[in-house]
Amino acid sequence: GQQVMQIPxxxxxxxxxxxxxxxxxxTTLSNIQWYKQRPGGxxxxxxxxxxxxxxxxxxxxxxxxxxxxxxxxxxxxxxxTTDVGTYFCASTASGTYKYIFGTGTxxxxxx
Amino acid sequence: DTEVTQTPKHLVMGMTNKKSLKCEQHMxxxxxxxxxxxxxxxxxLMFVYSYEKLSINESVPSRFxxxxxxxxxxxxxxxxxxxxxxxxYLCASSQDGPAGGESEAFFGQGTRLTVV
Numbered sequence: 196g197q198q199v200m201q202i203p204x205x206x207x208x209x210x211x212x213x214x215x216x217x218x219x220x221x222t223t224l225s226n227i228q229w230y231k232q233r234p235g236g237x238x239x240x241x242x243x244x245x246x247x248x249x250x251x252x253x254x255x256x257x258x259x260x261x262x263x264x265x266x267x268x269x270x271x272x273x274x275x276t277t278d279v280g281t282y283f284c285a286s287t288a289s290g291t292y293k294y295i296f297g298t299g300t301x302x303x304x305x306x
Numbered sequence: 307d308t309e310v311t312q313t314p315k316h317l318v319m320g321m322t323n324k325k326s327l328k329c330e331q332h333m334x335x336x337x338x339x340x341x342x343x344x345x346x347x348x349x350x351l352m353f354v355y356s357y358e359k360l361s362i363n364e365s366v367p368s369r370f371x372x373x374x375x376x377x378x379x380x381x382x383x384x385x386x387x388x389x390x391x392x393x394x395y396l397c398a399s400s401q402d403g404p405a406g407g408e409s410e411a412f413f414g415q416g417t418r419l420t421v422v
Contacts, residue, residue: 228410237396237413237416238349240412243410292337292354292356292362293362295351299347301346
């Protein structure tokens with residue numbers, strides 16, 4: 196079945212440093228979505244990528260979908276304490292509503 | 307209104323109790339979901355309703371029983387749960403699409419369930 200792994204599992208950075216999390220699938224993905232879950236909170240949608248090689252930016256966040264549509268990355272420039280949380284990638288099995296979440300990367304930002 | 311509302315926020319129940327979790331959205335979304343999330347783990351899909359019909363059941367034990375009374379409401383009935391069922395239960399909804407999950411999922415704040 197579809198499996199989506201994320202690396203790293205944890206990342207501690209000093210405030211102002213950059214951060215990247217990677218999402219890798221064993222199968223071709225029809226789309227990739229990214230969610231952020233703050234400690235004690237619920238997943239909140241950040242962005243969706245659909246096209247091969249697509250790159251999207253949201254302020255300090257840059258999202259990329261691989262050319263083969265099997266991997267994706269989220270890069271945060273100059274992290275802030277508000278970036279703390281767990282970042283999940285997610286994808287739907289083609290033609291279904293079956294959203295499958297990646298394993299997640301927990302980010303801690305040290306002030 | 308872009309909210310998914312879940313009640314209760316916290317629930318403690320005994321192994322012989324029957325309880326229900328409730329979820330409501332007024333965004334006109336026709337797909338609704340139940341997820342289970344254990345600490346430090348990703349959300350795990352349990353059930354999907356599409357147009358008020360159960361379309362996916364991820365081999366969930368029968369002590370969890372979903373119900374979709376109308377397009378805005380989703381319930382999860384709980385009976386004879388085990389302590390290992392303690393978790394955060396998340397409800398979500400999304401717009402329908404011609405091929406299924408093509409849009410973002412909106413999550414409720416969850417019900418933190420403890421089974422004693």
